[in-house]
Amino acid sequence: MNLFTVMQRFPTHRDCLNYLEDVRWGDDPECPYCQSNDVERKQEKGRQGRWNCYTCTSSFNVLSGTIMEQTRIPLQKWFVALSLMINAKKSLSSCQLGRDIELNQKSAWYMQQRIRTAMASEGENELLQGLVEADETFVGGKPRKANKRVDDNKELGRKVSKKVAVLGAVERGGRVKTTVPRDVSGWSIYRFLKSAVNPDVTTLITDEYRAYNSVSGTVPHYVIKHEERYVDDWVHTNTIEGFWSGVKRAWYGTHHHYTREYMPLYLAEASWKYNERQNPHSFSDFMQGLFG
Ligand SMILES: [Zn+2]
Secondary structure (H helix, E strand, C coil), rough: HHHHHHHCCCCCCHHHHHHHHHHHCCCCCCCCCCCCCCCCECCCCCCCCEEEECCCCEEEECCCCCCCCCCCCCCHHHHHHHHHHHHHCCCCCHHHHHHHHHCHHHHHHHHHHHHHHHHCCCEEEEEEEEEEEEEEEECCCCCCCCCCCCCCHHHHHHHHCCCEEEEEEEECCCCCEEECCCCCCHHHHHHHHHHHHHEEEEEEEHHHHEEEEHHHCCCCEEEEECCCCCCEEECCCCHHHHHHHHHHHHHHHHHHHCCHHHHHHHHHHHHHHCCCCCCCCHHHHHHHHHHH
């Protein structure tokens, strides 16, 4: 849903509330504390969307227990922020978002982090399958021309200390999964791929980096030797490399001043967007994931 549609569909706080109540409860409003349906809408002046539970006597609203709870940020701003984040090709800085929705940078950043956290948990348990490309790269620090790979930790610390290693696997024409590993050793790669792909129905493609041999015994594994060529019929890693270049564009263009500790959430946002790239209902599906 683009900005225009969001503004049109949800012109008031009440409209946002109605929408979320419908997504979360349909026709059966339920107390989030005791799951009772013996609840009634409160009639209060000035506060919309409060409910009373007759079973446990709590008072609640549709946001209770979600990322939007207790923030005092008007719901419309959440809606617009989500729409802007989804549609921002190169991601969106908190300064820019703050200006767009008239919120201070800190609050805008806080909203984004909550949204990214929710994005991170989507599709967590679905394993990749089919033709899967895996690759690692380094993000952060200053952009440099030749991104030399080092698989020795000491070397890593000395030469590219400001860069963060990231690992990913992507289905051809499908979804991506990513992580920020401790290092890019064979063990880290093995652990990541074990959690990301279904080995029974997967053919793995990587470049010649030897740490990928750690999974060779568990899944059919094809290697493209980049020293010789980049594509050998269907054996290539162009899909994951395309994904990485998007991540890097967003990072260097938008988030370059952030640090390592936030990388997992930025990566989660990039991965979520990639996985939703062909879904025209990603906005409502996201809300459904949060509230449904
Ligand atoms: Zn209750």
